[in-house]
Amino acid sequence: MIPLDETVMQALLVAVVALPLLGALAALLPAPPGLRGRSPEQAVLRHGVTVTGVVLALTVALALGFDHDNPGTMQAETDVGWIPALGVRLHFGTDGISLPLLVLSALLTFLCALYSYAKMPQGPSPRAFVALLLALECGTLATFAVLDLMLFFLAFEMVLIPMYFLIARWGGAGRAAAAWKFILYTLLGSVVMLLGLLLIGLNAGTFDMVRLAQERGSGLGHTTQLLAALAIGIGLAVKAPMWPLHSWLPDAHTAAPTVGSVLLAGVLLKMGTYGFVRILLAGVPEGIHTFAPYLAAFGAVGIIYGSLACLALVREGAGGDLKRLIAYSSVGHMGFVLLGIATLTHTGVNGALFANVAHGLITGLLFFLVGALKDRMGTSDLDSLAGATGAALYGRAPRFGGILAFGAVASLGLPGLAGFWGELLALLGAYHPAAGLSRPAYLVFMVLGALGTLLTAAYMLLVVRRVCMGDPDGAGPGRPAAEPGVRDLPDVRPHEFAAWTPLVVLTVLAGLWPAALLGLTDPAVQSLLPGVTR
Template sequence: MGLLLAAVVVLPLLGSAAALLPAPPGLKGTGPEQAVLRHGVTVTGVVLAGAVLLALGFDHDHPAAMQAETDISWIPALDIRIHFGIDGVSLPLLVLTALLTFLCALYSYFRMPSGPSAKGFVALLLVLESGTLATFAVLDLMLFFLAFEMVLIPMYFLIARWGGAERGPAAWKFILYTLLGSVVMLLGLLLVGLEAGTFDMVALGTDNGPGTDGGGPQLSHTVQLVAVLAIGIGLAVKTPMWPLHSWLPDAHTAAPTVGSVLLAGVLLKMGTYGFVRILLPVAPDGMQTFAPYLAALATVGIIYGSLACLALARRGAKGDLKRLIAYSSVGHMGFVLLGISTMTRTGVNGALFANVAHGLITGLLFFLVGALKDRTGTTDLDQLAGSTGAALYGRVPRFGGLLAFGAVASLGLPGLAGFWGEMLALLGAFQPADGLSRPAYLTFMAFGAVGTLLTAAYLLLVVRRVCMGDPEQQPEPAEGAAALPDIRGHEFAAWTPLVVLTVLAGLWPAALLGLTDPAVQDLLPGVTR
């Protein structure tokens, strides 16, 4: 199993190098571009198969145990190791990454974004996949940092070279924000590793967790405070947490469809995963000190994101639908951070569940918005509701129904994946960990509940305007409007898995919580609720 996990992480890198080579004569198909796009589908499909095999071979009776480990000394003087492994926290995110990347490669095979050669596109997509998979699989702080940074360059070029309007400034804003945050994070990681004498996450979590028997934590309270502040800033930028979020709407608006899917579906999860994997077990005292501030900023993000979406959704605002979904991610990730800040099993499990649910649902929404732009030529809400006469229910009923499904899943309708994570995060805030102010967290919970109502308001408004049309603007259908195509075959293939998993996670949450809860107990020893 250890070799399989290493192969899953490394194979996309090898596939990326192979994508830049000339295609063998017998595999060119109708042309070199089709061959390299087919190569991308094949490599990501094999990686997905490997991830599924890892999930099937995973010991579900012991999800807290680190499995499929590879542990090789790399820099002995600093005790930096090539250490891979998965548990109930990382396995769902690993499979989610492999699934979304495969679906993006499949979608791009039929709908390649306009831009430079397909070779570069496929190569960057595979490097991005390798870096993201490595982030969720490594168990060494320095390897985590390298994997964390590995995704920045491919995403920068995907936005800058294959994006839409304003792609240049959006790509620069993305890279500058994330790089500056990463510099601060690196200082925190070095501080932890050098003070503790090891960079191994498992050893650090075992030695520094509450209730351990190793003669007390290796890291002093002051070191933990500095580490949480430094590492937390880098993770918060990637999450993104208000007020470090401003790069996200521009990046999403400018990115190609598959770039937006991967950015929302997996890259944002790297930040919140770092909070759970590194800060909670390694610096619990520091996290407890900063938890109320994290909760407060998360709550502001929930309200701010929802109000921004309401402003974009109103008539006459010239709101962009991609930008609206990007701002919705700020609110949804606020629930994830709120759950983490409670430092309880309930809240952290809710955060991990919301991570996966957001990847499925928002990935689907960005696929749909990209396809809608291909059909209508715009993502401007006023044009979709008025001048273009979109009214999807009447013209493309299956497409309109699927967009409505994605919206109600995103607002947290019971029975769908979006419900459980947000509910558990709010329940965690109802009874936070010992030492945290319950009145403060009850206030955060109340504002979070208001955020759920605002989320329902703007998403239902979007559904009404785009799927039904604006009742006060009923133009004559544009020429050729009747030919607007409904869901195509490749779209059905790319979107169906996301729909099925959204329903499955909503109806059977125990399938995911059964993996995460024992692992969370291991990361939070001594916490009973």
């Protein structure tokens, strides 16, 4: 691939960030008569697919035009003044750390728009739904593209209101309480994070993330770095989410519509862990070094806690909800990301970045599947799905059952699929943490992480057994046969096939060809952590 001219790359990145916001504003306007189709509602849903499709195409063009020989160098940079009095600039750019997350965000948003075009969630006006979806995309893409601390904060906050309304207006049972819990937790975390960002910017004399990374905290005192790392880390940990600041996540996922859950797990959680890498590792190295063992400990506890919660939900008679189970599994998977970051090594941070992308692909697919299963069965309660007239997907909808089993084994980290490499590298990073960190403590964290992989395999295989296996006619000891017609369950529909196939293919490709992603992240991580030998 031949890298594109820098001016073209700059235009592509700005267009990727700005187009969703323009599309959101356009979605609120009446559709032109010639574009209405069967109804105005169909027109605005088609508008959402078109805009997100164009954004995805531009993001792919940006990735193809990226100089893959120099992924550690910031590319497609645009840097113009915005608020001179505060030194805030409109600074955009991308490197091997942010580029995969830009592509992942654009892909998942497009797939959500495509899925919603065929299966619009019940709720108010589709016009508002599409506008919120596009505003959410703008915020997520901007978070991964901006290189100014104040712009990062604005983009970080921009996603909260769209996600709040997607949960509160288009969600299921308990949506109002879940939406309020989501907004309160994240807003409170953001207030603390803002204080830390201001502390860095005002003391360093710049809010520019590239310059802060180059200076490696040289203009900041030790106490300033500690306070900044603590304040910013708390705000990012809420979004990650890190145990014990995770309690908003299961409620939000359970109540959110399908596309809301996909974007929440696949994109929004990555904003928190991305901030740890982009801001804390580079900008306040002394501060993050001090708090790294605590971050690793919370990550390891999160791995075990998430797995045990899932095992409790999957057991028979517990009344566990499958969406809630996958939400708790995210707490465990993101624990591996935090553990990898906390090793402060090239191996661990590369594993964290790989696990970020893998989690977005796999958990995005799982939430799509659970949403479709709930549409078919009318419930995502595991006891109901495993009952006499339950799912038995292998016999009733074999392609659906096969994809669900694929998502489950990918989530448990089966070698050859995307989920394996990130967790492996995070554990290897914990085996040899950075200099100055307690190796015995990190060996304990590594053992806990390895135990978490076994527990993950246990609950995911139980999910497959309870949902996919069984007699499709519902007959069994002490159970009557199912009513006529209950065996009939729609298999994968065309719009579902279109939305799920890219995630399946990319999960396999990332598992079989991890060098494609690691070749991007590793040089960028080496630039971010100079002097680290492994």
